[in-house]
């Protein structure tokens with residue numbers, strides 16, 4: 190049995206690839222077999238994987254641009270699927286159907302919130318969600334809790350009857366790790382990432398929880 194986690198938001202740059210690569214890296218770091226699927230034509234997740242140092246916990250990459258998203262996933266306990274900006278229609282429906290859990294990163298910007306609102310409404314209409322076969326949750330991305338934007342994001346997210354798992358801060362740690370083919374969880378020795386681990390905990394608990 191594979192638990193498939195889809196990371197999706199129609200807005201470009203909302204943090205899908207950052208969440209996907211870190212989630213996959215987290216499972217790998219725990220010694221679990223994990224596949225990282227990349228539905229995006231830009232293949233950022235797979236490029237990241239190609240840069241990953243061989244001595245780090247390994248992740249199985251698969252090009253999920255075509256319809257065959259689930260095939261490889263069946264052989265591993267965890268599959269994380271990164272998706273492209275603007276995913277909609279049949280492709281979105283198929284991705285939702287495949288997923289056990291969907292994580293939606295949302296940045297505190299009105300443009301992101303507007304784009305996300307319609308997306309969430311559409312996804313909530315999907316049969317898999319209505320039948321409680323697929324679960325949906327939100328992660329606030331690049332959030333500075335002291336800002337008005339953060340308050341607006343919080344207010345916006347209250348509209349939906351959905352778990353808001355955590356707020357991840359804006360930090361160069363993600364960028365610095367990614368540049369080396371690494372994720373936060375490869376960098377336990379770096380003190381700067383401790384706060385980030387804490388912020389990730391509720392997200393990790395949710396993805397690992399058996400529904």
Ligand SMILES: Nc1ncnc2c1ncn2[C@@H]1O[C@H](COP(=O)(O)OP(=O)(O)OP(=O)(O)O)[C@@H](O)[C@H]1O
Pocket residue numbers: 200201202203204205206207208229233272273274330331332357358359360361363364367
């Ligand atoms: N919490 C964060 N703190 C700082 N930078 C971040 C954070 N999350 C994402 N970023 C940065 O924001 C940029 C966009 O993130 P990312 O590529 O993950 O988004 P995406 O949703 O995959 O974009 P696309 O829709 O183009 O695929 C990247 O440069 C990434 O490093």
Ligand SMILES: [Mg+2]
Pocket residue numbers: 205206207229233271272
């Ligand atoms: Mg991306």
